[in-house]
Amino acid sequence: MKRFSVPALLLILAAGTVLAARFDLLDQYVQTIIMFIGINIILAASLNIINGYMGEFACGHAAFMAVGAYVSSVLNLVLFTNSPPLAGPFLPEALALFLFPVTLIAGGVVAALAGLMVAVPSFKTRDDYLAIITLAANFIVCNIFINLESLGGARGLMGMKKIVFFMSDAVDLPWMLIWVLIFTVLTVFIIRRFVTSTYGKGIIAICQDEVAAEIMSVNTDRMKVAAFMLSAFLAGIAGGLYAHILGYINPNSFGIMKSTECLVMVYLGGMASLSGSVLAAILFTLLIEGLRFVIPVLDSAIHLIPLVPDTYQLSQVVKWIIIPLLLVLLMQFRPEGIMGNRELADFLPRLRKYYKFK
Amino acid sequence: MTENLIQNIFNALQWGSFYSLIALGYTLVYGVLRLINFAHGDIFMVGAYIAFFISAFLFKGGEGLSGGATLALTIPLTMILTSACGVTLERIAYRPLRRKGVNRLYVVITALMCGLILEYGNLAFLGASRKSFPELMDKVVYQVGPVSMTNLKIIVILTAVAVFLLLNAFVHRTKIGMAMRAVSYDRFAIPLMGISLDAIIVVTFTLGSSLAGLAGILYALSYPVLDPFMGAMLGWKAFIAAVVGGIGDIRGAFVGGFLLGFIEILVVAAFPSTFRDLIAFSILMTLLVIRPTGLFGLAQSTKI
Numbered sequence: 001m002k003r004f005s006v007p008a009l010l011l012i013l014a015a016g017t018v019l020a021a022r023f024d025l026l027d028q029y030v031q032t033i034i035m036f037i038g039i040n041i042i043l044a045a046s047l048n049i050i051n052g053y054m055g056e057f058a059c060g061h062a063a064f065m066a067v068g069a070y071v072s073s074v075l076n077l078v079l080f081t082n083s084p085p086l087a088g089p090f091l092p093e094a095l096a097l098f099l100f101p102v103t104l105i106a107g108g109v110v111a112a113l114a115g116l117m118v119a120v121p122s123f124k125t126r127d128d129y130l131a132i133i134t135l136a137a138n139f140i141v142c143n144i145f146i147n148l149e150s151l152g153g154a155r156g157l158m159g160m161k162k163i164v165f166f167m168s169d170a171v172d173l174p175w176m177l178i179w180v181l182i183f184t185v186l187t188v189f190i191i192r193r194f195v196t197s198t199y200g201k202g203i204i205a206i207c208q209d210e211v212a213a214e215i216m217s218v219n220t221d222r223m224k225v226a227a228f229m230l231s232a233f234l235a236g237i238a239g240g241l242y243a244h245i246l247g248y249i250n251p252n253s254f255g256i257m258k259s260t261e262c263l264v265m266v267y268l269g270g271m272a273s274l275s276g277s278v279l280a281a282i283l284f285t286l287l288i289e290g291l292r293f294v295i296p297v298l299d300s301a302i303h304l305i306p307l308v309p310d311t312y313q314l315s316q317v318v319k320w321i322i323i324p325l326l327l328v329l330l331m332q333f334r335p336e337g338i339m340g341n342r343e344l345a346d347f348l349p350r351l352r353k354y355y356k357f358k
Numbered sequence: 359m360t361e362n363l364i365q366n367i368f369n370a371l372q373w374g375s376f377y378s379l380i381a382l383g384y385t386l387v388y389g390v391l392r393l394i395n396f397a398h399g400d401i402f403m404v405g406a407y408i409a410f411f412i413s414a415f416l417f418k419g420g421e422g423l424s425g426g427a428t429l430a431l432t433i434p435l436t437m438i439l440t441s442a443c444g445v446t447l448e449r450i451a452y453r454p455l456r457r458k459g460v461n462r463l464y465v466v467i468t469a470l471m472c473g474l475i476l477e478y479g480n481l482a483f484l485g486a487s488r489k490s491f492p493e494l495m496d497k498v499v500y501q502v503g504p505v506s507m508t509n510l511k512i513i514v515i516l517t518a519v520a521v522f523l524l525l526n527a528f529v530h531r532t533k534i535g536m537a538m539r540a541v542s543y544d545r546f547a548i549p550l551m552g553i554s555l556d557a558i559i560v561v562t563f564t565l566g567s568s569l570a571g572l573a574g575i576l577y578a579l580s581y582p583v584l585d586p587f588m589g590a591m592l593g594w595k596a597f598i599a600a601v602v603g604g605i606g607d608i609r610g611a612f613v614g615g616f617l618l619g620f621i622e623i624l625v626v627a628a629f630p631s632t633f634r635d636l637i638a639f640s641i642l643m644t645l646l647v648i649r650p651t652g653l654f655g656l657a658q659s660t661k662i
Contacts, residue, residue: 051463057463057466120647121643121646121647121650124647124650125646125647125650127462128388128394128601128605129601129646129650129651129652131394132597132598132601132646133643133646133647135594135598136598136639136642136643136646137643139594139635139636139639140635140636140639140640140643143632143633143635143636143639144636146632147632147633147636154632256590256594260470260474263467263470264467264471267463267464267467271461271463314482315482317478317481317482318478318482320474320477320478321474321475321478321479321482323474324471324472324474324475324478325471325475327467327468327471328451328468328471328472328475331455331460331464331467331468331471332451332454332455335455335458335460335461335464336460336461336464
């Protein structure tokens with residue numbers, strides 16, 4: 001019984017969400033927020049492999065997201081629509097439903113290959129120099145896409161919404177929501193299985209002491225490649241989902257700012273804590289969306305103070321002052337993040353009675 | 359072709375000067391604290407804005423002081439105020455974390471967040487309209503054969519070189535400089551020698567931030583349009599330049615800044631300008647892969 005409790009709970013939650021979305025109990029806005037939470041969970045958890053479990057400081061995560069987004073979008077556009085770069089369609093629209101996860105995974109695989117660009121230098125270089133290499137990789141990837149005129153260049157790429165419509169034409173369900181839920185659960189599952197396996201513990205060993213790990217027969221180079229590629233693969237999948245939800249991507253949306261968001265989520269949740277990443281991603285997304293409604297209230301509140309001129313308006317820009325400020329304050333009082341190296345079960349030991357992972 | 363090349367080299371020297379001045383600040387802080395101060399590019403931006411407000415207040419569109427007098431007052435005031443900004447950041451954000459002895463990465467993230475606060479705070483409170491810097495200097499163009507130089511560009515290049523020489527002398531010839539080198543060599547032995555670690559760190563931040571302020575003034579004079587995000591990209595690039603030079607080494611930062619300036623200008627001369635970052639970063643990345651510690655950096659040995 002214990003073994004099935006968590007999967008059953010997830011299944012009930014997911015099915016409930018999908019059904020509610022199908023019968024219009026959740027409006028489009030709430031659905032989008034749920035999808036973004038899912039994508040942010042994938043991003044935060046995958047970056048946590050490198051920054052948390054392996055203890056490096058990679059700050060170019062959005063690069064892999066961009067690769068995944070572009071590859072899966074271009075594949076789908078070429079296969080099912082007649083938009084450039086190639087005149088299609090090559091396949092009937094009904095197949096979109098079955099091939100969509102395949103294109104997502106293809107995007108992930110190409111992103112994993114791009115991850116090699118960072119993984120290979122990481123054999124020799126350590127912390128700060130590696131941070132630079134990831135940063136440079138982010139700039140390079142963004143610039144490659146800006147210079148690819150066939151993919152829209154700096155103007156971006158459009159038309160991914162069509163693929164989503166093809167899917168819902170075939171079977172009338174909120175497909176993007178379903179895919180996001182599936183891949184989010186899959187991501188957390190893969191990462192949990194990976195870092196608790198004997199093989200994956202090599203990553204944690206590298207974080208503790210690389211030389212000792214090497215002596216204890218952990219093949220550190222191979223381990224680093226595995227970690228970077230897995231992280232990039234999952235980021236690529238997140239990118240593919242992101243592209244199809246928005247229906248529009250441009251290279252500048254995968255810049256340093258996006259990478260910073262991923263970093264914020266990892267450190268907010270706590271390094272090397274998977275449940276921390278999940279919680280932080282949920283919190284962060286809700287915070288960004290919630291502040292949309294809070295800022296007008298704040299605006300009217302400060303105008304009650306007689307010193308403030310009437311012409312001055314608090315804009316949505318304030319969001320990016322409040323969020324960093326919250327994080328800085330959190331760092332002052334709880335520098336290890338929300339969870340800090342521990343999982344949910346370490347905080348609530350009684351939970352262990354109700355579930356058991358294999 | 360030759361005169362074109364000489365003109366480009368001259369422009370590269372000017373562009374590299376800005377990178378060098380900012381990279382020096384990064385390197386000073388990193389060398390002493392082992393901390394990547396990601397807010398440094400935004401401190402440069404703050405410096406440019408402080409210079410704008412002081413000079414606008416004194417110059418009053420030509421009604422107030424003369425251009426030269428304004429500049430003479432603006433430069434020291436800006437450097438003082440910018441270094442105050444840098445030291446404040448260190449006091450309220452970095453020092454408590456350092457005292458707790460937390461993982462270095464959390465300090466780096468805090469620095470990144472402080473940079474965001476400065477950028478967006480500026481955007482929220484001063485508005486998105488771009489500020490244009492007053493013309494404080496009369497432009498004089500010197501024609502040396504086919505190459506045209508302006509007096510401002512020459513001043514920028516000379517300032518960067520002079521700052522580098524002064525800083526090098528300061529770090530290698532004075533007692534405080536010796537203490538700074540000692541901190542980067544062994545942080546735990548320093549308090550035992552009766553030197554206050556915090557005082558040295560404050561001096562470091564003061565130096566680095568005042569250089570950023572100086573760079574801000576020069577940048578605002580050369581390109582008189584200010585916007586809140588001007589420091590972000592320049593800061594990232596200067597930081598990468600500092601690392602390629604070998605972070606923690608003053609010569610490295612200086613050379614790295616000029617190297618990046620040269621690469622960028624020459625790429626733009628040869629290729630379409632959209633390829634600038636792509637090729638520049640690819641070259642820097644290749645350099646880092648070949649020499650993982652940078653051009654002047656020393657290989658760190660780990661004791662087993």
